[in-house]
Amino acid sequence: MTSLLARLPSLGPGDGESRSSTTAWLAAAAALAVQVLGLLGLGLALVVVQTLDPDGGMPVGSSARLATQLWLLAQGAQLELSSGPLRVAPLLLTLLIAWGLSRAAGSVASVRAVQTVGGAARVLGVVVAVHVAATAGLALLADGPAASVGLLRPVLGGLVLALVAGGLGVLRDSGLSATVADRFPGPGRALWQAVAAGTLVLAACCTAVLAVALVDDIAAVGRLATGLGGASAGAAGQVGLSMLLLPNATAAVMGLAAGPGFLVGAGTLVSASGVSLAAVPALPLMAALPDTQAVPLLAFLSQALPAVAGLAAGVVLGRRLGDDDGGSVTAALWGVVAGVGVGVTSGLVVLVAGAQLGDGALAEVGAPALATGLAIAAQAGIAATLAAPVSRWRSRG
Structure with a gap:
């Protein structure tokens, strides 16, 4: 343009x-x-x-x-x-x-x-x-x-x-x-870059978790893609709608990684503490849901993702701080702010990604925004507090 x-x-x-x-x-x-x-x-x-x-x-x-x-x-x-x-x-x-x-x-x-x-x-x-x-x-x-x-x-x-x-x-x-x-107090530019980096790393990791879950049940993806009939039209429409909703599914995985899990209607809850399954919309994305009530290993592994996002935010923050922004102790304090910022932005993403499909069983779809944001803020804040001073010390030689 x-x-x-x-x-x-x-x-x-x-x-x-x-x-x-x-x-x-x-x-x-x-x-x-x-x-x-x-x-x-x-x-x-x-x-x-x-x-x-x-x-x-x-x-x-x-x-x-x-x-x-x-x-x-x-x-x-x-x-x-x-x-x-x-x-x-x-x-x-x-x-x-x-x-x-x-x-x-x-x-x-x-x-x-x-x-x-x-x-x-x-x-x-x-x-x-x-x-x-x-x-x-x-x-x-x-x-x-x-x-x-x-x-x-x-x-x-x-x-x-x-x-x-x-x-x-x-x-x-x-x-x-x-x-x-x-104009913001403190290292404004470095802080915003750290928050953006942490949020993007978390989103990328959650998307990778979703991709692994889909590949693990690729046969179900194919069945759901063609399940509504209409030959090529039905499959293309299903795949296209799933692509449009892919970031929504990534936001749901953020809820899983943070701990609270996510809902796909009143009867389906997926979290690291338990899985409850019920009827869900026939979309290819739904093939990523567990096939049994057992908690998948992938759900347990995803619990580390908020900390990974915090580490990324802390590393970026330590490297981007200027010569007048203090040493490692100051970097650790600003690391807490960066981690909380990752939690706030992630909570906002989860809030926007939530859905309501009618007033029946699917009246609530998605992860709880407040609980997800608070959990990510706590975990990412701790990780960023540890990573920022180390990164700051290394960047100053």
Whole structure:
């Protein structure tokens, strides 16, 4: 997007009011492009899947409505169906929307050479306003008697998503990220990098646990992928939905690694202390669940993952601390903060990943956010407290 905008000669740096107006229009166009291109891509994918159905599948209009509903669900919307409320954010789609908003806002800041906090705030304000307005319009269009879409949840979700993703993009591409981080007390930049590293390591390890569990029962994955019929269309739809929900499953594994475990409805609990199984949705991802009431060895091994995340955060923190940020004792104290930060971010991820599939047995799906966040914060904090001073000592020679 940056290279495309840079080719437009009329959008180069200008002066005064004309420059501000051009920047605003460019930011609005970039934010709107995220919505248009994202919906087109998602709708096209659904249409292609429907063409594989030997019975013809859904018409294009229904595919477009489904794409809009998925787009809104990814931003926190809730659908009111005849079977009850449906609230599940396909986090892979949420991440793609966040990436698009971050690139859009960052590209405008880069092309317009935004270097002040005021200029960055104006770009972000326009991106957020356009995204929220477009999301509200989509919610009104997708609302119908078969699936009612409330306006408040998608608007608030779109607002938070645009603020966070767009803000990070503007700060990154305007060069203001270091300035903002340095305004926080203590080693702000090193601390944020440590928290991000610990959270990403935890997410990667939990994804690896999920992958091992799926590979261990690959036959069940195949059966579930083709279980709904529709030949290639059914399999493609099942696999596609499972891919969109893959980060949600990773968040559930975070609950397992932290200790509280996770629920897949009222009758299924998977934790290191016990396993209770009941009927679950027929998705390929569900093949990762244990086949018996016995606790798998993998569940016990996953208990070490919060500590691994804390070690990663501590190592990054010790290496990133500046010459004026103190020695090993100071690094150990900030290591506690970094570990708690990993717990907070992980708890937020688990909170967003939770789902409600109707008002029956599947009214609660996912891990408990508060208990998971607190457990990860405690374990990661201890590990980071040990790793940060060692890393600090080694980095100072």
